[in-house]
Amino acid sequence: MFEYIIWPFAWLMRSFLNLTGSYGLSLLLFSLVVNLVLTPFMAKSKRGMMRTTRLQPKLKEIQRRHEGNPQKLRQEMQKLYQEEGASPTGGCLWSLLPIILLIPLYRIIRAPITSMMRAPAEVVTKLSEYFADNPAFSGASEAYKEIALTHLTHENWDAVNAAFSGSVEGWDKVMDVNLRFLGLNLGQQPSPTSIFAWPWTWAAIGLFLIPFVSAGLSWLSMKVSSAANANVQDPQAQGMTKSMNIMMPLMSILFCFMMPAAMGIYWIANSLFAMIRDFLLTKHYKKVLDREDAERLAARSEREKELEAKREETERLKAEGKTEVNTNTSKKKLQAGEKQKNAERRAAAEKAERAARRERLGIKENEQPASQVGNRRYARGRAYVPDRYENPEHAEEATLAAALESEGAASIDESVEEEIIPSVNEEE
Secondary structure (H helix, E strand, C coil): CHHHHHHHHHHHHHHHHHHHCCHHHHHHHHHHHHHHHHHHHHHHHHHHHHHHHHCHHHHHHHHHHCCCCHHHHHHHHHHHHHHHCCCCCCCCCHHHHHHHHHHHHHHHHHCHHHHHCCCCHHHHHHHHHHCCCCHHHHCCCHHHHHHHHHHHHHHCHHHHHHHHCCCCCCHHHCCCCCCEECCEECCCCCCCCHHHCCCCCHHHHHHHHHHHHHHHHHHHHHHHHHHCCCCCCCHHHHHHHHHHHHHHHHHHHHHHHHCCHHHHHHHHHHHHHHHHHHHHHHHHHHHHHHHHHHHHHHHHHHHHHHHHHHHHHHHHHHHHCCCCCCCCCCHHHHHHHHHHHHHHHHHHHHHHHHHHHHHHHCCCCCCCCCCCECCECCCCCCCCCCCCCCCHHHHHHHHHHHHHHHCCCCCECCCCCCCCCCCHHHHC
């Protein structure tokens, strides 16, 4: 599966080699095409990061208002992201693509014969036997044997081609690749100690400078990318950005000393193209986001004006008594209103029934009951009958009548003044 992933990258590199005949120039064109292909994805990443950083003042205000309430804080932040069309992770995933693409590129650079040229492993075996006694091959590390074979094949192309042409299967795929670019062998690894060797040569100095040029451009590229967001980033994000601005160049130096110089050339070109792309995208999306923010603000202002106008109209109609019943009521409210009306109808029916029973029993509504003491109508009980012991045969009927009379009636007779018991001092 990995071989199928590598195939388009290998095809692109071979095409540039056939077109230019220069390994270094092919790497530059390869980097340019990769950056052009990644531009739509990086544009999405850039837009997402710029949109998110513009929300930092609002996010800080939300954090201040909901400090100590994590659940409400998450809800409000999610609501803000949805309203503004932003995502806290929208710009992160696409930023990993350039790093992921380094894997197939490294394979092409490390194994140019089998990966870039797509020649069979038998070719590597035959060339290894042919150059077995050559110090340039025997001294090369195992990981970079194919690079050494590619360089030696170019240096001895006529002799090697005459020896293997037509006799080794797949030899027709082998290309005469010159790994030198600007006087440097891009198949060699830069050495940290080469600067101390005397006499100095451009081949040694140039290789030594590649990791540091790559690190410098990597730092400058990140600086340009974060410059547009520096004023709106929170302190934590700014601290992380500063750490990345230090770590990434240091990692670039380390990897460039560990890998062939071709990887360093690619990183240098990639940083240059990335800076140009980032500058143009920042300039473009600043205008786009400014326009979108202005449109969003205008739309929000228009909605607020409409709501204020409706509110004022409602207040005016309410003052004139011309408000209409809202027919657009929810089902739940309609059910609650109907339940209330049913309860009121039942209460009215029960009251009417009690009044009818009092009328049948000859009870007068305003008649003072025998149980009243002062203004307390039922001080002796709501079913009190004064002659229940003198007339026991009528006591049951009289008790029922007294209970019906008192049912639902007020316990205080407001027509009678409250009895005031004088204090001991007043009696004296």
